[in-house]
Amino acid sequence: MALPDVPAATNVLGTLGAICWSVQLIPQIILNHKRHSTAGLQRSMMLLWACAGVPLGAYNISRQFNIALRVQPQILSVLSLVTWMQCFYYKDVGAAQATHRSLHWPTTLIGILSTVLLSAGVLRHYWDIYTHRTVRGISFLFVGIDAAGDVFSLLSLFFQPKLDILGLVIYSTEFILWCGVFACGGYFNFLPWARMRIRARRAGRKKSQEVADAVANADADADADGEGAVSHQVQIHDDGTSTSVFRTPSSVASERRGAGGTV
Numbered sequence: 001m002a003l004p005d006v007p008a009a010t011n012v013l014g015t016l017g018a019i020c021w022s023v024q025l026i027p028q029i030i031l032n033h034k035r036h037s038t039a040g041l042q043r044s045m046m047l048l049w050a051c052a053g054v055p056l057g058a059y060n061i062s063r064q065f066n067i068a069l070r071v072q073p074q075i076l077s078v079l080s081l082v083t084w085m086q087c088f089y090y091k092d093v094g095a096a097q098a099t100h101r102s103l104h105w106p107t108t109l110i111g112i113l114s115t116v117l118l119s120a121g122v123l124r125h126y127w128d129i130y131t132h133r134t135v136r137g138i139s140f141l142f143v144g145i146d147a148a149g150d151v152f153s154l155l156s157l158f159f160q161p162k163l164d165i166l167g168l169v170i171y172s173t174e175f176i177l178w179c180g181v182f183a184c185g186g187y188f189n190f191l192p193w194a195r196m197r198i199r200a201r202r203a204g205r206k207k208s209q210e211v212a213d214a215v216a217n218a219d220a221d222a223d224a225d226g227e228g229a230v231s232h233q234v235q236i237h238d239d240g241t242s243t244s245v246f247r248t249p250s251s252v253a254s255e256r257r258g259a260g261g262t263v
Contacts, residue, residue, distance in 0.1 A: 010159035013152050014068035020149030021072045025079035028142040029086065038087045040137015042128060045121035046084035052117035053077030055110035056170065062107045063164055069153060073114075111166040115173055122177040126184075135185040143178050150175035 032038050057073035129135055153171045157164060 007159045010066050010156045011068065013156035013159065014066040014072075017149045017152035017154075017156060018068035018072040018075065020145050020152060022075045022079075024142055024146040024149055025083050026142075027145070028139040029079070029083055031139045031142075032083070032086045032090065036090060038090050038137065040128065040132075041083075041087065042121075042124040042137075043084060043087040045124045046080045046087065048117045048121035048124075049080035050077045050084060052114045052121070053080070056114035056118070059107060059111040059114055059170075060167075062110075063167060065160065065164075065167070066156060069156065072149075072153070108166065111170060115166075115170045118170070118174050119177060122174060122181065125181060126177075129181070129184050129188065134188045135181060138181070140182070140185060143181055147175055147178040147182075150178070 028041070032041065053073040053076045056076070057070065060069045060073060125135075125138060128137075150171045154168060154175070157167050157171070
């Protein structure tokens, strides 16, 4: 069957979406390797995604989407399986093997199945977020790239010869769920971090102000002690010289008589 002519825009956008889906899990795979752990990463999500690639690929092919969107689900399945095997290798989770074969189900059914599986994979992280009150174990770079892949895939569908509603549902559902993960990350991860930084800065400023006040008080006490000593010295000096400042001839004569007995 000959492929229908499609505008260049749908090929470009579909290719961008496929590229994003091709590299989306690579940051997560690298993170798992560096940590030698997959703690917090939901193995069920990876397995569901690997399975979802089969009906999604069949759906995209049956709807005669552009080439990029036809290849995209297979790449998703491969990367999901690699990540799932990491979970098994690092012994963080139990292992299971998913095998599947190409099925020729009704187009609508496989489209719905792919939506359910993709959504269930992401929703599994929502339960983990609810349980631990934090977004853990998942790379936000992976989430961002995957969400970008959803956006480009959605845009490419608008340039198809015929707009496919179920295709829009498939990609938009996952995009919305990823936005929710980002929102949870902002609330549970970023806000506490930002508040901690603000409190640390305020504590630093307060401590600096206390040190400055202590230094100022010490300087003031030192100045007060110095002024007291000077005042005391001036008072003594004035007491010793007051009789010599305001002298009169009679007073001088009196002093001489007192000292020598005669004038």
